[in-house]
Amino acid sequence: MRMKRLLSATIVAAAGIVLAGIPGLAPAQAYPTKTVTIINPFAAGGSLDVMARLLAEQMTQSLGQPVVVENRPGAGSTIGTALVARARPDGYTLLITAANIVSAPALGAPVNYDWKKDFAPVTKLGNIAQALAVPEDLPAKTMKEFVALAKSTPGGLSVGSLGPGSGGHINGKRLEQVTGVALTDIPFKGMAETMTALAGGHIQLAFGNLPEVLTYQRGGRVRPIAIAMPTRSELAPGVPTMAESGYASVAIVPWYGVLAPAGTPPDVVAKLQRSFVAALAHPAVVGRLKEMAITPIGSSQDEFRRELEAEHAMYVKIGKELGVSFK
The missing domain is CATH 3.40.190.10 (Periplasmic binding protein-like II)
Structure with a gap:
């Protein structure tokens, strides 16, 4: 009996070692154990960059590990986006981005990633005026x-x-x-x-x-x-909307969101989603986002996935209507 117990313990331990060595199988309760990097595929200094760093600061506290932002701009955001698409799916490399991730391929722009196959949506962060x-x-x-x-x-x-x-x-x-x-x-x-x-x-x-x-x-x-929004902004109440100016059909409301590499464990993605949503609700972040004319959202993973699909379809339609194609 003692021999059987020892043999069972040995098998369990060996299995744990093997599983721990497989990318993406670390349990969420142990995640993170090292620095989490958020890739911003646009240049530093813009609203997305400021927002990313605000959230990273709060998430460093909530996750107990450093969360840093790294800018990888170029080629209409496709360089940084492709970098994350090829990253190890372990939750330590994330992408914070805008509509370019679906609009560029929808219009036939040359990209070296597949937004449907290469990414796991985490959350839509918000809309910006x-x-x-x-x-x-x-x-x-x-x-x-x-x-x-x-x-x-x-x-x-x-x-x-x-x-x-x-x-x-x-x-x-x-x-x-x-x-x-x-x-x-x-x-x-x-x-x-x-x-x-x-x-x-x-x-x-x-x-x-x-x-x-x-x-x-x-x-x-x-x-x-x-x-370029449906209503006037309280930050600039004297500036009319596009609709008031006679061009209601021109503006598309921009947004920001976060994605992880496809294959990232679902429980890790879920933990990240909760962490981003909590950071969005922090009083210091709420006040700063209001100053930046960003409306926080913090969607679920499924909600964000559906929005990405709808956005892609919208841009395909727009491309056909406007005769815009980069093929």
Whole structure:
């Protein structure tokens, strides 16, 4: 009997060693045991970057291990996104991103990842208010004045975006379709770079995150002429919405979310989802997000998955309607 007990204990111990060595099988109660890295596929300094670092600070406390943010910008966010798609599915490398992850492939942009097969949705973090902004010295104070100026300018005007399939790029294409203006898309690695170019007059239009737009407005360098949201923002109550300006069908509401590599253990993904949602609800984070015009959501994994599928379908439809394709 004693021999049987010893043999059983030996088998159990050996099985534990084997299972512990298999990627992704560490139990959630033991997770994390080391630093968790959140990859931001956009340049530092934008609203997504600020939000990621706010959440990482709170999650460091709740998870008991360092949570850090690493920027890997480039190629319309596809470089950082592909890095996470190939990462070990153990919960230690995550992706914080925007609609580009589904919009770019929906429009046929060359990407080296499959958003359906390579990722496990964690949570949709929130929606962010954007404003259509122009340089302060551009002689256009309203949408109608901007459209008139663009139509009268040989070759049209330029619009900054975060690359093919980004919200700014699609909004620019929608604006072209609705108004008949010609806009040249200029891609940037992040919102901070976009706003710097706009403030310097290197581009004439950008769908910028409202807080950045207002910061540059206070410095006398840019002017918001419309809010790309269904309702006006309390941060800029004097700026009309796109609908009020006569262009209701132009704006798409941008969002931020988190995904893990496909194959990450479900209990680890669930623990991460709870941690992100708790961080979103922290008073310090709530107050800062309000200042950034970000509406926190903290969806379930399934809710986020359904939203990603709906967004992808929407961008496929938009691509066909606008004749936009990068194939």
